[in-house]
Amino acid sequence: xxxxxxxxxxxxxxxxxxxxxxxxxxxxxxxxxxxxxxxxxxxxxxxxxxxxxxxxxxxxxxxxxxxxxxxxxxxxxxxxxxxxxxxxxxxxxxxxxxxxxxxxxxxxxxxxxxxxxxxxxxxxxxxxxxxxxxxxxxxxxxxxxxxxxxxxxxxxxxxxxxxxxxxxxxxxxxxxxxxxxxxxxxxxxxxxxxxxxxxxxxxxxxxxxxxxxxxxxxxxxxxxxxxxxxxxxxxxxxxxxxxxxxxxxxxxxxxxxxxxxxxxxxxxxxxxxxxxxxxxxxxxxxxxxxxxxxxxxxxxxxxxxxxxxxxxxxxxxxxxx
Amino acid sequence: xxxxxxxxxxxxxxxxxxxxxxxxxxxxxxxxxxxxxxxxxxxxxxxxxxxxxxxxxxxxxxxxxxxxxxxxxxxxxxxxxxxxxxxxxxxxxxxxxxxxxxxxxxxxxxxxxxxxxxxxxxxxxxxxxxxxxxxxxxxxxxxxxxxxxxxxxxxxxxxxxxxxxxxxxxxxxxxxxxxxxxxxxxxxxxxxxxxxxxxxxxxxxxxxxxxxxxxxxxxxxxxxxxxxxxxxxxxxxxxxxxxxxxxx
Numbered sequence: 270x271x272x273x274x275x276x277x278x279x280x281x282x283x284x285x286x287x288x289x290x291x292x293x294x295x296x297x298x299x300x301x302x303x304x305x306x307x308x309x310x311x312x313x314x315x316x317x318x319x320x321x322x323x324x325x326x327x328x329x330x331x332x333x334x335x336x337x338x339x340x341x342x343x344x345x346x347x348x349x350x351x352x353x354x355x356x357x358x359x360x361x362x363x364x365x366x367x368x369x370x371x372x373x374x375x376x377x378x379x380x381x382x383x384x385x386x387x388x389x390x391x392x393x394x395x396x397x398x399x400x401x402x403x404x405x406x407x408x409x410x411x412x413x414x415x416x417x418x419x420x421x422x423x424x425x426x427x428x429x430x431x432x433x434x435x436x437x438x439x440x441x442x443x444x445x446x447x448x449x450x451x452x453x454x455x456x457x458x459x460x461x462x463x464x465x466x467x468x469x470x471x472x473x474x475x476x477x478x479x480x481x482x483x484x485x486x487x488x489x490x491x492x493x494x495x496x497x498x499x500x501x502x503x504x505x506x507x508x509x510x511x512x513x514x515x516x517x518x519x520x521x522x523x524x525x526x527x528x529x530x531x532x533x534x535x536x537x538x539x540x541x542x543x544x545x546x547x548x549x550x551x552x553x554x555x556x557x558x559x560x561x562x563x564x565x566x567x568x569x570x571x572x573x574x575x576x577x578x579x580x581x582x583x584x585x586x587x588x589x590x
Numbered sequence: 591x592x593x594x595x596x597x598x599x600x601x602x603x604x605x606x607x608x609x610x611x612x613x614x615x616x617x618x619x620x621x622x623x624x625x626x627x628x629x630x631x632x633x634x635x636x637x638x639x640x641x642x643x644x645x646x647x648x649x650x651x652x653x654x655x656x657x658x659x660x661x662x663x664x665x666x667x668x669x670x671x672x673x674x675x676x677x678x679x680x681x682x683x684x685x686x687x688x689x690x691x692x693x694x695x696x697x698x699x700x701x702x703x704x705x706x707x708x709x710x711x712x713x714x715x716x717x718x719x720x721x722x723x724x725x726x727x728x729x730x731x732x733x734x735x736x737x738x739x740x741x742x743x744x745x746x747x748x749x750x751x752x753x754x755x756x757x758x759x760x761x762x763x764x765x766x767x768x769x770x771x772x773x774x775x776x777x778x779x780x781x782x783x784x785x786x787x788x789x790x791x792x793x794x795x796x797x798x799x800x801x802x803x804x805x806x807x808x809x810x811x812x813x814x815x816x817x818x819x820x821x822x823x824x825x826x827x828x829x830x831x832x833x834x835x836x837x838x
Contacts, residue, residue, distance in 0.1 A: 304781075341802070343795075343802035343805075347794070
């Protein structure tokens with residue numbers, strides 16, 4: 270098992286540039302997540318259109334610009350501003366926005382009581398949730414890339430040889446899993462450093478280790494299954510990456526969407542990424558033990574994928590001779 | 591001239607026969623618009639606004655990605671060798687790269703006009719109403735500049751892989767900054783400033799102001815700018831294109 274592990278690292282060195290780029294992108298996504306959480310407090314950029322008086326509205330939830338003339342309509346479409354508030358005098362306003370009714374009501378509320386804390390749907394996420402959400406897709410994609418050693422072995426029919434060597438097949442697979450998980454270390458180290466430097470990263474390091482392990486397990490199982498089912502490593506990689514990008518975006522890893530579509534919401538709930546984000550949300554709120562089900566779901570889901578790929582692998586490749 | 595037309599016809603046929611390129615330039619951009627539009631439509635009072643934003647921004651992204659069409663058209667494995675024969679024929683080297691630029695420009699232009707037609711007819715999206723002529727007029731030099739950029743990069747790097755990987759990464763980063771996937775305008779600070787540096791952002795702004803404000807003051811600068819860029823790139827190709835590179 271150790272020799273397989275060592276061999277994996279040696280082969281990784283040949284692909285170092287790709288591995289490095291992936292790691293850097295993941296690290297940047299963590300920083301972006303922390304930065305974006307900081308700017309989230311502002312709920313709206315509005316333009317206060319008034320001929321006479323400058324704005325009297327000030328709120329820490331709004332950034333207000335006063336103009337005498339309405340800016341072009343396209344600035345609403347470009348999301349440069351979220352709403353125009355047109356002053357009709359006598360404390361009456363006209364609000365022009367492309368956003369939903371709820372959003373309009375929130376702005377109206379803020380104009381009346383500028384400092385009442387607002388909660389806009391469930392799009393408010395803590396820093397830990399954002400870090401997990403932003404990082405998840407890249408971590409999953411990197412497990413796909415890291416399993417290339419296994420994919421190469423399989424493509425070149427080395428599996429039968431490995432099975433007949435003194436090393437046990439389970440040991441061989443375990444080495445790959447350990448290798449993939451160890452490739453998460455730079456990201457983990459980054460979090461440790463940020464924690465030591467005093468940044469607010471949301472979760473404790475132990476909680477991060479758990480989340481990393483779960484993400485890693487899911488990624489490895491999915492990658493193993495696709496590599497088992499699809500002959501060419503390149504095709505499996507491309508298919509896997511597109512599946513991961515689409516499902517992660519749908520699960521709301523970058524921003525959670527309020528769709529209000531019952532059928533689609535149920536479809537999205539099947540995705541393990543969505544369950545993981547839900548679990549991270551409960552963990553953030555401190556009631557993780559009461560909501561352990563999402564975590565179990567991912568683990569069972571991944572275990573099922575892993576078992577299926579092991580069965581197919583032994584039938585198709587190991588016992589082929 | 592006759593030699594050029596023959597080569598051009600062949601290149602154009604090759605492009606139309608390539609299912610991956612046809613799919614990438616039509617189905618892919620429509621799917622992207624539909625998925626992103628659907629995901630963000632919840633936040634809008636009128637879902638069409640969400641689709642419209644992504645229809646315009648992905649149209650620009652796909653126009654710039656036309657550079658990948660021309661790298662493929664210029665240096666694909668099956669095409670690179672026949673180019674060697676043309677070098678030895680009496681037509682000279684100019685038609686080799688110029689016909690690739692023109693044919694991939696025409697191919698992308700037709701594909702993207704088709705995308706606009708399908709999206710307007712199926713989702714009733716707004717591409718400028720009476721001003722749609724300006725949009726179509728502006729698309730032409732941008733598509734041409736993108737195609738020329740692809741061929742120019744091939745002339746520099748000599749291989750398709752290097753040129754298209756570098757271009758697709760560079761264009762994706764510029765598009766991301768320019769607000770193709772989500773707008774940075776509202777974020778303020780560093781991100782909004784970085785966004786303003788991206789040429790994709792300038793194009794987005796121009797297109798949106800034509801469509802929503804009927805403001806055509808930015809048409810001329812963008813048109814002239816892309817014509818100048820195209821001319822510079824074609825001139826660069828003529829300087830950098832070396833027939834020796836084909837002696838593989």
